[in-house]
Amino acid sequence: MKVISLHSAMLTASLAIALALAGSADVSGRTAPRPRVSSKIEYCKDCHGASGQGYHGYLIMPRLAGQTSEYFENQLRAFAEHTRERALFINMARVHGMNPEMRASLAAQFRGLDPSPFGGGPRHLVATGKQIFQEGAPESNVPACAACHGPEGQGEGPNARLAGQLFPYTVNELKNWSSKRGADSQAAIMAPIARALSESQIVAIAAYLSYLK
Amino acid sequence: MKFIRLKITILVLLASAVSSLAGNSIRNCTWCHGTSAQGFANAPRLAGQSPLYIENQLLSFFVHARDNPLSAQYMWAAAAGLNAETAHDLAVYFSMLPPEPAQDGNKQLIAMGQMIYEEGSPETDLAACAACHGPNAEGVRQIPRLGGLSYSYLKRRLEDWGEGYHASAEPPMPRIASKLYPEEIEALASFLSFVP
Numbered sequence: 001m002k003v004i005s006l007h008s009a010m011l012t013a014s015l016a017i018a019l020a021l022a023g024s025a026d027v028s029g030r031t032a033p034r035p036r037v038s039s040k041i042e043y044c045k046d047c048h049g050a051s052g053q054g055y056h057g058y059l060i061m062p063r064l065a066g067q068t069s070e071y072f073e074n075q076l077r078a079f080a081e082h083t084r085e086r087a088l089f090i091n092m093a094r095v096h097g098m099n100p101e102m103r104a105s106l107a108a109q110f111r112g113l114d115p116s117p118f119g120g121g122p123r124h125l126v127a128t129g130k131q132i133f134q135e136g137a138p139e140s141n142v143p144a145c146a147a148c149h150g151p152e153g154q155g156e157g158p159n160a161r162l163a164g165q166l167f168p169y170t171v172n173e174l175k176n177w178s179s180k181r182g183a184d185s186q187a188a189i190m191a192p193i194a195r196a197l198s199e200s201q202i203v204a205i206a207a208y209l210s211y212l213k
Numbered sequence: 214m215k216f217i218r219l220k221i222t223i224l225v226l227l228a229s230a231v232s233s234l235a236g237n238s239i240r241n242c243t244w245c246h247g248t249s250a251q252g253f254a255n256a257p258r259l260a261g262q263s264p265l266y267i268e269n270q271l272l273s274f275f276v277h278a279r280d281n282p283l284s285a286q287y288m289w290a291a292a293a294g295l296n297a298e299t300a301h302d303l304a305v306y307f308s309m310l311p312p313e314p315a316q317d318g319n320k321q322l323i324a325m326g327q328m329i330y331e332e333g334s335p336e337t338d339l340a341a342c343a344a345c346h347g348p349n350a351e352g353v354r355q356i357p358r359l360g361g362l363s364y365s366y367l368k369r370r371l372e373d374w375g376e377g378y379h380a381s382a383e384p385p386m387p388r389i390a391s392k393l394y395p396e397e398i399e400a401l402a403s404f405l406s407f408v409p
Contacts, residue, residue: 043338046385047345055385057345058353089348090341091332098335 037105040098044106051115054166059090062169065113068155072107073100074186083182117164121207129208132201140196145205148189153212158186163212170206175199238299239306241291250310255283257366261312266357267304271295281378283369314361318403326404329397339392340385342401350408355383360408367402 044064049055054063064072078084079096086092098106121129133153136144148159155161162170173180177194181187197205243249245256252258259267273279274292292300318326330350333341342359346352350360359367373379374390393401 039338042388043335043340046340046389050384055345057356058347059344061344089331090343094332095335095341095344 037102037109040102040106041109044110049115052110052113053115053118053164054169056166056168059088060166060169060172063118063165064110065115066154066164067107067110067161068157068159069104069107069111070158071155071160072110073103074158074184076103076106078182078184078187083184084187085180086182087179115164117211117213118166119211121167121210122203123207123211125204125207126211127208129204129206132205133208137197137201140198142193142196142201153209162209165206165209167206167210170209171202174202174206238303242303242307245287245291250307251313252315252363252366255366255369256287258312258315258362259307260310261361262308262358263352263354263356264301264304264308265355266352267307268300269355271300271304272297275300279379281370281373312358312361314409315363315406316361318364318406319399320403320407322400322403323407324404326400326402329401330404334397337392339397340389345385350405359405362405364402364406367405368398371398371402 045052047055047057047061048064049061052063052065054065055061075084076096076098079092080098082093084092132142133145134151136142136147145153145162148156149162150156150159153161153163155163174194174197177187178191181190194202242259245253246259247253247256250258250260270279271292274284274288275295277285277289279288295303329339330342330346331348332343333339342350345356346359347356350358352358370379371390371393374387375393377387379387
């Protein structure tokens with residue numbers, strides 16, 4: 001009896017060790033804990049700002065706060081599937097890799113954050129940017145941004161929230177839309193619009209959005 | 214054309230920095246940081262560092278916000294007599310000097326350090342250093358250049374954060390550094406010391 005219980009204890013122990021090892025060790029030899037949502041949120045915030053307001057490091061890491069859940073999850077999937085930012089010096093698929101449940105949890109968390117926008121765009125262009133955002137640019141057949149992104153830039157479903165987005169991020173995305181976003185169907189809608197906008201129009205729209213609450 | 218204008222701007226800046234600085238100010242720095250500002254012992258390399266970063270550090274020594282023991286021991290007094298203009302001029306001056314990599318880390322840890330630097334460790338929720346410090350650890354604006362700093366300085370600095378010092382750093386650094394395991398610090402400091 002004693003032998004049996006010892007045996008089963010050993011079996012349990014070896015099982016536990018095997019399970020712990022299966023929990024995967026990364027390059028550093030450190031054993032990865034089970035991914036917990038709270039730890040992953042901190043990880044996101046390490047780059048995207050302590051309240052998800054965005055951060056301009058070497059890369060421009062966009063504001064996540066208040067983002068629509070559908071857009072948020074779509075972007076994480078696009079990174080994982082190498083359709084977004086495939087040419088970047090950082091392996092975005094690995095950095096943003098996680099399972100769909102984690103994506104959904106993070107999306108819900110960041111959706112609920114509402115820090116003040118960073119601002120940062122040239123103030124004198126805000127009025128021009130607002131006009132293009134609300135009415136489009138008829139001379140180049142650019143539709144009003146508000147038509148899809150909402151009158152306050154708050155986003156809707158797969159269409160991103162733009163309000164409060166970092167000025168240099170919006171500029172960078174619009175100027176390099178096709179190479180950064182690939183041929184994803186949602187991104188494809190934006191491609192001709194981004195192409196039709198002049199650089200000064202892009203800067204004006206980005207300036208307006210950088211202050212928008 | 215743009216390049217030439219940039220060069221002229223640099224020369225003008227350099228000239229104005231040097232002329233407005235008493236030779237003593239620079240000598241007070243190079244006394245510890247090395248005669249060509251390449252760093253010496255505990256004192257980090259200043260040559261080639263991002264000017265805004267140097268300026269911010271001098272101000273944070275001045276107000277005692279950068280509070281690790283070596284800073285308190287040496288730099289609080291060294292920065293006590295600085296005004297904002299001199300801090301700026303010193304920062305510009307040292308940023309213009311050509312840097313040499315220290316290359317004093319453990320070569321065997323370079324690959325591991327590079328992996329952490331470039332991709333972090335997403336499995337354990339550690340962010341990639343490169344996202345802020347750049348693909349070649351060159352730094353940008355107020356974010357410091359890390360490539361080629363000495364192993365011992367980088368290691369000490371990362372450890373200081375984990376021990377709760379350096380309130381002056383931007384929000385993410387104390388948090389990220391305190392997630393690092395000792396072997397990750399060794400690897401990062403080793404890798405970075407060899408980055409040209």
